[in-house]
Amino acid sequence: MSSTEKLRVAILDDYQDVGLSSADWSPVQDRVSVDVYTDTATSEDDVVARLQPYPIVCAMRERTKFPAEVIDRLPNLKFIATTGPRNAAIDVAYANAKGIVVSGTSGKGNSTLEHIWALILATARYLVHEDANVKRNAQKWQTYIPLGLAGRTLGLVGVGKLGSMTAKIAKAFDMRVVGWSPNLTRERAAEAGVEFAQSKEVLFRQSDIVSVHMVLSDRTHHLIKESDLLLMKPTAFFINTxxxxxxxxxxxxxxxxxxxxxxxxxxxxEIEPLPSDHPLRSLDNVTLTPHTGYVSDSMYEAFWGDTVDNIVGFLEGKPKRVLTA
Incomplete structure (x- = not known):
């Protein structure tokens, strides 16, 4: 590469086309040429074909997968800048072994917590359905009866930082909160201010709303099964963010x-974006959002501001916010 040739950078899966507008890219504009992809390559071959020319790739969350097989087919790849402090879709250990630096970012605000409660309230109070009825001038002025939260039980599958914060807000609504996870102990539940459910089955039977707050791994894949869902009350709601x-x-x-x-x-x-013919799209008893739980203007500012800073660090031979396995 000549001294005047710019390094090529790919911003991947930027559905909302915000990568360039959410941060000041002037610190690198003389050294890199940036291409933005607002769609997701759907196969390994498509990913490889798209990314062959790029030494620097900016990954938006876990939308494009970087397993060892893909990394092996990208000999020009030298640096992956991912948004967020971790990315389970990147084989970080293998990338590091191949001499590829992976850097993450910080976040800002409480967008996921805000979205959890927006979704709980929208679902339990049928906001989307009633909004649609009003806009289409439905014959019935009021259609649904919302679930009152006071005195009801919120069941948390996972009581980590986010689950604990969710519990605090539930108590402001005068709700009872119970928690369960494979590793939750009675002591940790007490520290989080929630009641300890002795089993997953107990939690699903008792809860009026079940909300999931677990990290996905091989061990937690399909943690919640049909047998669990069948234990829920017919009046209950299920929330997954x-x-x-x-x-x-x-x-x-x-x-x-x-x-x-x-x-x-x-x-x-399971598949994102949700396929156009997916049965969830046609159900009348679901409220759906397009994986925007982490999305906010302040979060994007942190994501992309740190991404630019990470690229600067890599170009200067001083990588920042480096991720290791």
Whole structure:
């Protein structure tokens, strides 16, 4: 590469086309040439074909996968800048072994917590449905009866930092909060201010709203099964803002189709973007959002501001916010 030739940078999966506008790219504009992709390459071959020319790739969350097989087919790749402090879609250990630096970013604000409660309230109060009825001038002025939260039980599958914060807000609504996870102890539940559910089954039976707050791993894939969902009250709601594969989605669809629970609020899915013919799109008892739980203007400022700073660090031979396995 000549001294005047710019390094090529790819911004991937920028659905909202915000990567360039959310940060000041002037610190690198004389040294890099940036291409923005607002769609997602759907196969490994497509990913490789797209990224062959790029030594620097900016990954937006976990939308494009970088397993060892893809990394091996990208000999020009030298640096991956991912948004967020971790990215399970990147084989970081293998990248590091191949001499590829991976850097993450900080975040800002409480967008996921805000979205959890936006989705709980929208679902339990049927906001989307009533909004649609008013706008289409439906004959009935009021259609649905919302679930009152005071005195109800919120069941948290996962009581880490986000689950604990969710519990605090639930108590402001005068809700009872119970928690369960494979590793949760009675002591840790008490520290988080939630009641300890002795089993997953107990939590699903007792809860009026179940909200999922787990990290996806091989161990937690399909952690929530049809047998769990069938334990829920017919008046209960299921909320997932964590990761789609934590839940057996086919089972959830079946239970919603059969109206065995009152409804669900979902921000995450087994396949994203959600296929156009997916049965969830046609159900009348779901509130769906397009994995925007982490999205906010302040979060994007942190993501992309740090991304530019990470690229500067890499170009200067002083990588920042480096991720290791």
């Amino acid at each position: 964590s990761r789609g594969p934590l839940v057996d989605e086919r089972a959830l669809v079946k239970i919603l189709q059969q109206h065995k629970i009152s409804g669900a609020g979902l921000d995450v899915y």
